[in-house]
Amino acid sequence: MNNDKIIQANADGSLKEQSPPTPEAITLFPFPDGTVLKYQERVPAVASQQTVVNFRGDMLAIAKDANCATMICDGVNILFASLTKKQEIENEILARSMKNATPIESPQLLTRNGLPARIILRDRNNPFYPVVALVKEHNEMESVVCLTAKGSYYADDTKAHDFDIAIPQ
Secondary structure (H helix, E strand, C coil): CCCCCEEEECCCCCEEEECCCCCCCCCCCCCCCCCCCEEEECCCCCCCCEEEECCCCCEEEEECCHHHHHHHHHHHHHHHHHHHHHHHHHHHHHHHHHHHCCCCCCCCEEECCCCEEEEEECCCCCCCCCEEEEEECCCCCEEEEEECCCCCCCCCCCCCCCCCECCCC
16 A cells, blocks of 8 residues: 655645545446547637547546647557457457366355355466356356355355355365
């Protein structure tokens, strides 16, 4: 955790210490062309200023000119595209490994609420939820459930959930 403080000098010469503001998270959704940020002329028009907006039209920043706006948008759009491609590759790798995987042979497993379950894999590349299981629900359809190594639905292993499974070691 960052413990940096902002020191504000007041007109009377006194100093005021405060914590920096907490940044807000922004969820970015792609435009039809795949970009997540665009810029447009600031309204009302102010010199050559540009407004950086997301898909919903929310104003995220004001840039001094089109060149600055282009650099901001290009940087975020390139990052978004690379993260999207990375996720696609990871999903493809996971799909291939699951296609070739055979279910782990184990005695009949049941969830905490008594539904039949089977473990598909135990080495998913996720530090919190490495176990992937299928749980047969009351409608006879199976749902994919990701669990901790101990079989808990919640990462902290302290709360109970209906899909918890006692996993044999």
